[in-house]
Amino acid sequence: MKRTFKTLAAVSALTLGLAAPAMAQVEVEWWDFLGGGDGVRMKALIEEFNAEHSDIQINGTTLDWGLPFYTKVRTSVAVGQGPDVMTYHLSRLPLALEEGVLSPITAADLETAGLSAGDFFEAPLAAASTDDGTLMAVPFDIHAVVTYYNRTALEGTDWLDADGNLTGLDSVEDMTELLTWAKEQGFSDPLSFQSEGGGGTWRMFYTLMRQQGGEMLTDGEVLAGDNLDKAVKSIQILADWRAEGLIPEQASYEASVALFSGGKSLLHINGVWEVPTFKDSAEAETLGFDWFANEVPQLLEQPATWADSHAFAIPNDPDMSAETRDAVLTVIGWMQEHSLAWAGAGHIPAYTPTVDSDAYAALQPNATYASLAQNAAFDPRSKIAGVASPIYDAVDNLIAPAVHGFLSPEDAAAQMKDQLQSLLD
Structure with missing residues (x-):
């Protein structure tokens, strides 16, 4: 060297x-x-x-x-x-x-x-x-997804506690209720994230999967046992939100950030690395509303956040x-x-x-x-996982299309299982 x-x-x-x-x-x-x-x-x-x-x-x-x-x-x-x-x-x-x-x-x-x-x-x-x-x-750090939210729009509602933090989001049904309310209030895409695929969709899918206690890999087997069902459920939650117009259609990373910054989304789930973006916008008085960020709510059986x-x-x-x-x-x-x-x-x-x-x-x-x-859910410990890995390819080719209705959640999960398993066998 x-x-x-x-x-x-x-x-x-x-x-x-x-x-x-x-x-x-x-x-x-x-x-x-x-x-x-x-x-x-x-x-x-x-x-x-x-x-x-x-x-x-x-x-x-x-x-x-x-x-x-x-x-x-x-x-x-x-x-x-x-x-x-x-x-x-x-x-x-x-x-x-x-x-x-x-x-x-x-x-x-x-x-x-x-x-x-x-x-x-x-x-x-x-x-x-x-x-x-x-x-x-x-x-050096833990970088995870968090929930950014429009505090101004939530003022006076039951979804904001006395300290200005999100509250009352203890299930998928609770989140759906909030997003539906936001839609009625004029937010065109109530919850934004990188929905076209890539890292954003993987982080959403994996967070929901881990909140069910699900594992992508168990003793060298992809989606073993009931983990396949948990993967299907994770995709179905996102597909249902998309069908109801609660998340954007195939939004790129930059577009998802712009939806929140532009007041089109009430919530935005993205990495902690976007904190400076929203701080700078607020200081420049270009954001137009008060914002904050909390840990992603526990919507399923246990707390977990992609990290x-x-x-x-x-x-x-x-x-x-x-x-x-x-x-x-x-x-x-x-x-x-x-x-x-x-x-x-x-x-x-x-x-x-x-x-x-x-x-x-x-x-x-x-x-x-x-x-x-304390709830950080790291990617599976495998050569097929992590940044720029085959798992990311599976998100682009299978999970994202299923979220947008081009493939059933069952077929997407089954094909993902087969494709990733072939790389390990």
């Missing part, structure tokens, strides 16, 4: 008569996939780190999100030309393990970083570990020097200690000392929906 050591003062005092100690600056090659508000915040953190450290400097590179990023990581690590540290989705960990691209993080590594396993929420720590408990990445995590991972490079690895771990530890700035992007820090701080408690709506960290 590429590493550069710059000698700042390597001249012998015996030669020049100067008492100048030798100092080496380690340059850490950093890759991420962070765009938009995430990218702006991460670049600011990197600049702050570099300003504070004379012995370590981060050289940051931002690559394309999704499949292009992970393909480049795989090929670069294979030829020894990867970064020293990189951001990584924990939903991609199973595939990373199969490809052998990550270096395990030991307890001694965490100590070097000034961290311990007890500093992190349980769910992302488990997602960052192998089945035998070996840590393969250091979680993933950005994490820091060290590529598997047997030639990495001890100095570079220590520098990387210093970077990771510093980022955790400064994760309040990252929380400004809407994410819940995985580092619990940040979430337990008074400064985080004052950060809204983040502190209100931080409860979802």
Whole structure:
């Protein structure tokens, strides 16, 4: 891997008569996939780190999100030309393990970083570990879907409590009642999300599935036992809402955000990363209403919300020097200690000392929906799951068409089961 050591003062005092100690600056090659508000915040953190450290400097590179990023990581690590540290989705960990691209993080590594396993929420720590408990990445956040809502429109109704939070949504029937009311009030698409397919539809489907206690994968079998019925029910709920005009017809990601911003949707279910979008719009006085965000309501048997995590991972490079690895771990530890700035992007820090701080408690709506960290439902631990995976393809080709009436929920679930199972057999 590429590493550069710059000698700042390597001249012998015996030669020049100067008492100048030798100092080496380690340059850490950093890759991420962070765009938009995430990218702006991460670049600011990197600049702050570099300003504070004379012995370590981060050289940051931002690559394309999704499949292009992970393909480049795989090929670069294979030829020894990867970064020293990189951001990584924990939903991609199973595939990373199969490809052998990550270096395990030991307890001694965490100590070097000034961290311990007890500093992190349980769910992302488990997602960052192998089945035998070996840590393969250091979680940085929990990013999940939340329910954004128009507080102004809900004022004086039974769906808003004294603190301005959503209430009375304890079942699918309750949600249908609220959305039907919103339709009657003139909201053309009462609940918006990315309904054309992709990540938005997967997150909605998987949240409903997990709220039934459903599992996509059980001992290597896709939708085993009654999980097939739970998948059908999840699709049927969304299909019913679509048939009743309560969710938009094949809305793209950008269109779904615009429906809420433009006052066409009462509710909007999307990732926490859109918090800055609505904050900025409110500050610019272009939103036109008071908004807030809560954890996705429990509509079925148990609380659960789709979630993933950005994490820091060290590529598997047997030639990495001890100095570079220590520098990387210093970077990771510093980022955790400064994760309040990252929380400004809407994410819940995985580092619990940040979430337990008074400064985080004052950060809204983040502190209100931080409860979802206990109910985070990560993608199945499989090479066919995670960002830019075959499961996402199944959403585009089967689940979304079923939601929009082009395929029955039963047929969509059965075909998804068969297609995904063939990739595991």
